[in-house]
Amino acid sequence: MGKNELIAAIERMTDENLTHFAEVCHDISKRLRGYEDLGTAARSILGLPDPEPQVAEVPVAEPGSNDVTIELKGVEARAETNGF
Amino acid sequence: MLLNFQKNAIRSRGRVLSRGLVRWANTQAMCSQFKVDILNGLHAFGASVIRGATTKDAYKMALYAVTASRGAGDTVYNTTGELAATGGYTAGGAAVTTGTAPSLSGTAAIFTPSASVQWTSFTSSAAFDASLLYNDTSSTKLAVAVFTFGSQTVTAGTFTLTMPTNAAGTALIQIS
Numbered sequence: 001m002g003k004n005e006l007i008a009a010i011e012r013m014t015d016e017n018l019t020h021f022a023e024v025c026h027d028i029s030k031r032l033r034g035y036e037d038l039g040t041a042a043r044s045i046l047g048l049p050d051p052e053p054q055v056a057e058v059p060v061a062e063p064g065s066n067d068v069t070i071e072l073k074g075v076e077a078r079a080e081t082n083g084f
Numbered sequence: 085m086l087l088n089f090q091k092n093a094i095r096s097r098g099r100v101l102s103r104g105l106v107r108w109a110n111t112q113a114m115c116s117q118f119k120v121d122i123l124n125g126l127h128a129f130g131a132s133v134i135r136g137a138t139t140k141d142a143y144k145m146a147l148y149a150v151t152a153s154r155g156a157g158d159t160v161y162n163t164t165g166e167l168a169a170t171g172g173y174t175a176g177g178a179a180v181t182t183g184t185a186p187s188l189s190g191t192a193a194i195f196t197p198s199a200s201v202q203w204t205s206f207t208s209s210a211a212f213d214a215s216l217l218y219n220d221t222s223s224t225k226l227a228v229a230v231f232t233f234g235s236q237t238v239t240a241g242t243f244t245l246t247m248p249t250n251a252a253g254t255a256l257i258q259i260s
Contacts, residue, residue: 066240066241066242067241068244069243069246070234070243070244070245071247071248072256073231073248074196075231075257076258076259079114080114081113083112
């Protein structure tokens with residue numbers, strides 16, 4: 001659930017649920033110490049399982065990434081005459 | 085201030101004396117146009133002249149592995165050390181576009197292919213760091229020049245050899 005969806009859900013809560021939600025928030029705020037982040041604290045307090053670990057997205061090579069371009073350097077021959 | 089005839093004299097190897105007179109002088113030199121004519125195949129000091137065609141010749145560039153020994157001693161196209169004919173590479177290399185004829189830049193005769201040489205959908209059979217420019221029209225595939233660059237290994241890509249600016253000091257082939 002995204003932040004905006006959560007706010008929308010809160011706005012739709014009945015007074016009773018909103019009161020309960022506020023109590024949970026207050027409880028979470030009191031127990032934050034020792035938790036890495038708010039999400040971990042909330043899951044622990046509410047007894048929710050840890051989220052599925054996110055699989056790192058494997059970067060896909062863009063077309064042309066293996067292309068190589070090199071500018072050649074010229075060669076020079078010197079033409080000279082010898083005097084008599 | 086020099087007068088126009090004095091300026092022209094300087095351009096024509098003359099010298100302007102302190103009295104304003106012009107002294108002409110002969111200068112030993114290889115004629116600049118001769119250098120261009122060499123590139124165009126107009127001279128033949130040798131006893132036997134073998135030309136593949138009366139029109140301009142076709143040229144190719146071949147790629148060589150870092151383990152090859154291409155260099156100034158090459159006389160003809162050599163398959164030793166050339167990349168294998170796999171992965172988008174054809175034995176003998178790729179054609180060179182000769183859309184711009186040899187010309188003079190100052191006193192230097194210059195020639196540079198008019199387009200890049202490119203291998204597409206290319207996977208090199210080995211690390212490579214050199215290309216040989218050779219005459220594909222001549223029966224023996226006469227060598228012209230070897231060009232080296234940093235070691236490359238290409239996998240499923242496009243390998244492009246771009247050409248330098250066609251001017252004195254930078255042209256791909258220069259006789260100065």
